[in-house]
Structure formats: C-alpha cells, structure tokens
Amino acid sequence: MNALRVSGLAVDLGGRRVLTDVDLTVDRGELVGLVGPNGAGKTTLLRSLMGLLKPRAGEVEVDGEPVRRAGTGLGYVPQRHEFAWDFPLSVEGVVMTGRIGRLGLFRRPRAADWRAVVEALDRVRMADLRTRPVGELSGGQRQRVLLARALALQPSALLLDEPFTGLDMPTQELLSDLLLSLARDSHAVLTTTHDLPGALYTCDRLILLNRTVVAAGPPNELRDEQPWMDTFGVGEGSPLLKILKAV
Numbered sequence: 001m002n003a004l005r006v007s008g009l010a011v012d013l014g015g016r017r018v019l020t021d022v023d024l025t026v027d028r029g030e031l032v033g034l035v036g037p038n039g040a041g042k043t044t045l046l047r048s049l050m051g052l053l054k055p056r057a058g059e060v061e062v063d064g065e066p067v068r069r070a071g072t073g074l075g076y077v078p079q080r081h082e083f084a085w086d087f088p089l090s091v092e093g094v095v096m097t098g099r100i101g102r103l104g105l106f107r108r109p110r111a112a113d114w115r116a117v118v119e120a121l122d123r124v125r126m127a128d129l130r131t132r133p134v135g136e137l138s139g140g141q142r143q144r145v146l147l148a149r150a151l152a153l154q155p156s157a158l159l160l161d162e163p164f165t166g167l168d169m170p171t172q173e174l175l176s177d178l179l180l181s182l183a184r185d186s187h188a189v190l191t192t193t194h195d196l197p198g199a200l201y202t203c204d205r206l207i208l209l210n211r212t213v214v215a216a217g218p219p220n221e222l223r224d225e226q227p228w229m230d231t232f233g234v235g236e237g238s239p240l241l242k243i244l245k246a247v
C-alpha cells in the first residue's frame with residue numbers, strides 16, 4: 001500500500017490548466033525528489049495535496065484511504081520565505097502551530113500536544129533551542145523548525161517545498177541526511193528541489209514534472225537524456241545533461 005497515491009490530478013489557476021493528469025505514488029521508507037523547471041507546477045501540486053488549492057479533477061489517497069479532507073495525514077513544509085519569521089513566537093510555539101489542525105484554534109494544548117512538540121524538536125535536533133525566538137534563527141535552523149512543525153502532526157507523508165534553497169552545502173547535507181533518516185523511520189518523504197546533483201545523489205526516486213509527470217524512477221534508471229530534455233526544455237549539450245553523466 002502506498003503512503004501517498006495521486007491519480008489523475010488536474011489543477012487550473014487563473015483560468016489556465018497548470019497541472020494535468022498527474023499520477024504519482026510515494027511509499028513509506030522512501031525519499032522522493034520532485035524536480036522540474038520554474039513554473040512546472042511543483043508548488044501547485046504540493047499545495048493542492050494540502051487542500052490550499054482546489055483541484056479540478058483527481059484523487060488522493062493516504063495510506064490506502066481516499067482523503068475526505070485534503071491535507072489529512074500529510075505534513076507540509078512550505079518555502080522558508082512564506083513563513084512570518086518576525087512574529088514574536090518561540091521555536092516551540094511555532095512547532096505547536098503545527099498541531100492547530102488537530103487542536104482547533106481555541107483549545108489549549110494538552111500534555112500529548114506538548115509531547116508531540118518535544119518529540120518533533122528532538123527529531124530535528126532543535127530541542128536545546130526550544131525557547132529561542134524564531135526571528136533569531138539561521139536559515140538552516142528555521143528549516144528544521146518548519147520540519148518539526150510538520151512532524152508535530154505525526155503525518156504519514158511529508159511534503160517539502162524547496163527546503164534546500166539558500167542553505168550552504170554542509171547545511172544542505174545535514175538536511176538531506178535528516179530527510180533520509182525520516183524516510184527510513186517509515187515516513188514517505190516528497191521534496192521539491194532545484195538541486196539536481198543533490199537529488200540525483202540522495203533521493204531513492206525522482207519524479208520529473210512539467211505540468212504532468214514526464215518520467216519517474218530511481219536515479220540510475222533515469223540515465224536517458226530525452227525525458228530531462230523534455231522536462232526542462234533544454235537541448236543536447238546542455239550542462240544539465242552533463243550533470244546526469246557526472247553523477
């Protein structure tokens with residue numbers, strides 16, 4: 001049974017079809033990279049799965065069950081710049097906001113909520129900074145706080161939007177190790193990224209997206225240049241294709 005299964009997803013934005021006939025699966029235990037050019041629809045796909053956008057068509061299943069309410073069982077990590085870091089909240093306060101879907105806006109957090117927050121912060125190795133105002137954190141620490149916020153809901157699948165952007169190489173490596181260990185701890189992890197070498201090295205599978213899924217598979221089965229040329233709209237001799245050969 002797939003942790004996440006998407007079939008026939010279509011999304012319109014501004015009167016234009018942005019995603020069409022998207023089929024994909026992500027299993028527990030695997031880290032899957034969603035790659036494609038600017039405007040391919042990667043963010044739109046994640047936002048539709050979370051119920052932030054309403055698809056025109058398609059079905060989403062989490063752990064084999066059709067989701068009645070989009071976002072159920074899914075943890076979402078938005079792009080870092082989308083979060084209001086100047087809001088006067090501590091690290092643990094931000095992570096608790098991840099429980100709001102389960103808490104409801106007006107119920108006070110209970111012991112189980114605080115336990116979930118502490119566990120999530122431990123998981124991303126941020127427990128020692130739990131009382132720090134989030135405005136004082138580095139980019140890498142902020143990324144881990146957003147990850148903990150998604151983990152606080154104890155989701156089956158994690159969806160991350162460009163978590164590596166703007167991080168230095170060692171911090172990117174730490175984060176990809178963390179995502180891999182979350183996957184191996186039986187989460188299904190789907191992350192968008194523009195870091196193709198990183199994705200080719202780290203991910204168990206890649207999904208090449210440009211309005212629809214052009215190709216998908218483990219990196220060593222995606223050696224054929226044509227799907228990359230079709231996805232990214234590049235010609236023979238593009239440096240992008242050289243990356244494929246180098247990895």
Ligand SMILES: Nc1ncnc2c1ncn2[C@@H]1O[C@H](COP(=O)(O)OP(=O)(O)OP(=O)(O)O)[C@@H](O)[C@H]1O
Nearest residue numbers: 013014015018036037038039040041042043044045
């Ligand atoms: N609110 C909106 N109204 C109309 N069109 C939109 C809206 N948001 C996004 N789009 C369009 O939908 C398409 C997909 O955008 P999306 O942001 O999902 O792509 P992406 O693959 O995440 O791109 P990037 O790599 O640049 O983040 C683009 O053509 C974009 O212009």
